[in-house]
Amino acid sequence: MTELGLGVATLEHEPTGRTDPDAVDATLAASGDASAFERLYRTHVPKVYGLVRRMLSDDDVDEVAQDIFVRAWQKLGTFRGEAAFGTWLHRLAVNVILARRETLGTRRKRYVEGDMVLETVPSRRATPEMSMDFEAAMERLPDGAREVFVLHDVEGYRHEEIAQMLGLATGTSKSQLHRARMALRQHLER
Amino acid sequence: MTQDPWTNRLSEYLDGELPEWERHALESHLESCAECSLVVSDLRRVVRRARTLKNPPPVTDLWPGIAARIGAGIPKAQDVVDLDAQRRVRRRWAFSLPQLAAAGIALMTVSGGAVWFMSGAARQSVVSAPVPSSPPEGTPAVSVAMKPNASQSYAAAVADLERVLADGRGKLDTTTVRIIEQNLAAIDRAIAEAQRALDADSANLYLNTHLAETMRRKLDLLRQAAALVPVS
Amino acid sequence: MLFALLTGTLALSPIVQADTTLNAVRGQRLDVNAYAGEVTVHAWNRNAVRIVASGADQDQLEISSSATAISIRTHGRHGPPDEITLQISAPAWIAISMGGVNTNAKIEGIRAPISVETVEGEVDVTGGESLISLRSVQGSVRLRGAKGRINVNSVNEDVEVANSSGDIAAQTVNGEILLQGVNASSVDANTVNGDISYSGPIRSGGRYALSTHNGDLTLTVPEGTSAGVTVSTFSGDFESEFPVPLRGTRKGKGFNFTLGSGSAQVTLESFQGTIQLVRPGSEEDPARRKREHDRDHDED
Numbered sequence: 198m199t200e201l202g203l204g205v206a207t208l209e210h211e212p213t214g215r216t217d218p219d220a221v222d223a224t225l226a227a228s229g230d231a232s233a234f235e236r237l238y239r240t241h242v243p244k245v246y247g248l249v250r251r252m253l254s255d256d257d258v259d260e261v262a263q264d265i266f267v268r269a270w271q272k273l274g275t276f277r278g279e280a281a282f283g284t285w286l287h288r289l290a291v292n293v294i295l296a297r298r299e300t301l302g303t304r305r306k307r308y309v310e311g312d313m314v315l316e317t318v319p320s321r322r323a324t325p326e327m328s329m330d331f332e333a334a335m336e337r338l339p340d341g342a343r344e345v346f347v348l349h350d351v352e353g354y355r356h357e358e359i360a361q362m363l364g365l366a367t368g369t370s371k372s373q374l375h376r377a378r379m380a381l382r383q384h385l386e387r
Numbered sequence: 388m389t390q391d392p393w394t395n396r397l398s399e400y401l402d403g404e405l406p407e408w409e410r411h412a413l414e415s416h417l418e419s420c421a422e423c424s425l426v427v428s429d430l431r432r433v434v435r436r437a438r439t440l441k442n443p444p445p446v447t448d449l450w451p452g453i454a455a456r457i458g459a460g461i462p463k464a465q466d467v468v469d470l471d472a473q474r475r476v477r478r479r480w481a482f483s484l485p486q487l488a489a490a491g492i493a494l495m496t497v498s499g500g501a502v503w504f505m506s507g508a509a510r511q512s513v514v515s516a517p518v519p520s521s522p523p524e525g526t527p528a529v530s531v532a533m534k535p536n537a538s539q540s541y542a543a544a545v546a547d548l549e550r551v552l553a554d555g556r557g558k559l560d561t562t563t564v565r566i567i568e569q570n571l572a573a574i575d576r577a578i579a580e581a582q583r584a585l586d587a588d589s590a591n592l593y594l595n596t597h598l599a600e601t602m603r604r605k606l607d608l609l610r611q612a613a614a615l616v617p618v619s
Numbered sequence: 620m621l622f623a624l625l626t627g628t629l630a631l632s633p634i635v636q637a638d639t640t641l642n643a644v645r646g647q648r649l650d651v652n653a654y655a656g657e658v659t660v661h662a663w664n665r666n667a668v669r670i671v672a673s674g675a676d677q678d679q680l681e682i683s684s685s686a687t688a689i690s691i692r693t694h695g696r697h698g699p700p701d702e703i704t705l706q707i708s709a710p711a712w713i714a715i716s717m718g719g720v721n722t723n724a725k726i727e728g729i730r731a732p733i734s735v736e737t738v739e740g741e742v743d744v745t746g747g748e749s750l751i752s753l754r755s756v757q758g759s760v761r762l763r764g765a766k767g768r769i770n771v772n773s774v775n776e777d778v779e780v781a782n783s784s785g786d787i788a789a790q791t792v793n794g795e796i797l798l799q800g801v802n803a804s805s806v807d808a809n810t811v812n813g814d815i816s817y818s819g820p821i822r823s824g825g826r827y828a829l830s831t832h833n834g835d836l837t838l839t840v841p842e843g844t845s846a847g848v849t850v851s852t853f854s855g856d857f858e859s860e861f862p863v864p865l866r867g868t869r870k871g872k873g874f875n876f877t878l879g880s881g882s883a884q885v886t887l888e889s890f891q892g893t894i895q896l897v898r899p900g901s902e903e904d905p906a907r908r909k910r911e912h913d914r915d916h917d918e919d
Contacts, residue, residue, distance in 0.1 A: 231459035247442035271833040350437035375398035382429035577832040593851035
């Protein structure tokens with residue numbers, strides 16, 4: 198049996214059949230190994246940062262991204278390995294972001310009905326810097342539509358999951374997604 | 388301009404969420420509606436575009452801030468307590484007795500309980516019995532006078548129990564050992580975080596009691612774990 | 620199927636399956652020690668204990684009866700016993716003491732003291748009166764419909780108490796504590812790495828202490844609650860769905876306030892999580908969320 202010392206980042210190698218490349222570092226980090234956690238951070242920060250940047254329109258993206266990793270460190274003990282670490286981290290990130298929205302008191306009406314969504318994103322001519330325009334156009338979507346678009350089309354969540362996360366009806370999630378897509382189609386390169 | 392009634396269903400069509408009869412009807416419509424066909428094509432490209440968005444890392448390296456908040460810069464000897472006494476420097480908890488007394492820690496009971504476990508008097512059978520919170524009557528008890536340094540008593544109690552666990556860990560299921568280690572590490576992290584907070588605000592009653600309570604949780608878990616070690 | 624009414628000691632030789640019934644007399648308790656397997660106890664209206672056992676034939680099952688206890692115990696010939704399944708029917712008045720290592724325990728309908736301790740198994744109890752103590756190291760602990768002094772403890776998993784009354788002490792390290800539909804005058808809930816939620820009346824003169832290090836606290840506060848509330852956190856947040864009359868502050872992000880006449884004493888502590896007060900039935904009310912979750916999963 199591998200030498201096990203309490204609190205020391207030694208590892209019991211159990212053949213689990215898991216293919217998650219982060220499994221070893223997640224286990225080490227859960228035992229208090231900050232170096233292992235840093236490796237997880239380096240691996241996952243681009244995706245987490247992108248999620249924060251796209252979901253939040255305030256300026257504290259760095260702070261929120263930090264909050265997510267600090268929260269992940271705190272909650273490592275609850276990571277059971279049933280899903281890949283990246284999946285677990287991503288879900289935690291979404292929860293932190295949504296909680297942040299509530300803390301900021303943004304309980305305003307976020308899910309705009311009718312054609313208002315289309316009118317809030319003025320159409321522009323195609324420009325060579327389409328990548329920047331597309332992301333910039335996403336930023337100008339109303340909060341609710343942007344959240345649904347990011348969660349569904351960028352991050353890959355299903356409408357049922359998004360509805361539960363955002364406290365919506367599934368139908369609302371679908372209609373918001375459609376409106377976001379319709380607004381953004383004008384910012385595709387031609 | 389009157390909107391085509393199919394327009395609002397195009398995303399659902401794209402995502403395969405229309406019922407079959409509706410999908411057929413829409414596909415028939417697309418054969419004759421150039422506008423809707425263009426929209427579908429555009430929506431596909433929006434989705435493709437979304438899936439290929441780049442994720443550059445943050446301009447500023449966030450790790451130093453994260454490391455500071457999780458205490459990653461503090462040497463391991465201060466963060467965690469190891470079962471192997473030879474490999475680790477024991478942390479001394481610099482509490483005054485009045486502070487700990489205010490927190491309600493029954494250190495004398497704890498110390499006596501630790502010695503009771505080591506004496507083997509607690510051993511019954513492989514099947515674990517409910518762990519009593521204090522030695523049963525008739526058990527040789529250590530006479531512990533009121534010690535002036537309660538932190539030494541706590542450290543001694545932790546050391547006693549860790550020795551029991553270190554000696555007996557080979558007899559425990561590996562999953563049980565891992566679970567106990569993880570949870571002790573979690574408590575150690577909590578203790579370290581509370582200690583750091585207290586270092587900056589030593590008169591804070593909440594932080595004092597919280598640290599004391601968390602230390603007691605560690606003792607409770609160590610005692611519970613020690614009781615799992617079967618009699619050889 | 621072997622069916623016998625016996626008193627005294629009955630030691631069975633290695634078994635594949637056994638079905639035994641013993642008379643039970645008031646004053647006896649039921650002691651079960653099964654190293655590994657599943658133990659289920661259901662209450663019935665007979666003054667007898669029926670044990671239906673099935674398991675590997677390497678196991679030896681010992682059943683005995685004395686003036687004070689009916690004992691069921693597994694022994695292995697070489698090393699620990701193999702897994703066994705015990706289905707036990709017992710009178711509702713019988714106190715139960717159960718221990719095991721890799722043992723899942725399920726008890727239903729008992730109206731007497733219950734004590735269960737396991738290492739790797741889960742504990743699921745509906746019922747229990749007077750003194751209820753449920754402990755697991757690696758498994759979750761669930762208690763419903765109990766009345767009395769309640770002590771529920773896990774290390775690595777969640778602890779849940781629902782629709783119960785009395786004094787409650789709930790503790791875990793790495794799990795959540797969910798206290799729902801609880802009518803208690805004394806609550807002490809403590810975890811290190813998990814969230815705590817409490818929903819139930821906050822009784823006049825009661826004492827409620829919820830403490831976590833890393834998790835969030837959610838307290839459901841019914842309208843008309845009378846309580847002095849102390850909130851303590853180091854780096855966490857405080858939120859309330861309704862206005863709270865803050866009166867003075869303490870150092871280190873702590874403060875007090877009073878609802879009504881301040882009759883109950885409520886202490887909410889989270890080192891770095893969010894402490895949240897909600898109203899019953901609100902979207903954030905854990906009881907409502909659980910109902911919706913259960914309903915949604917029932918419809919799957």
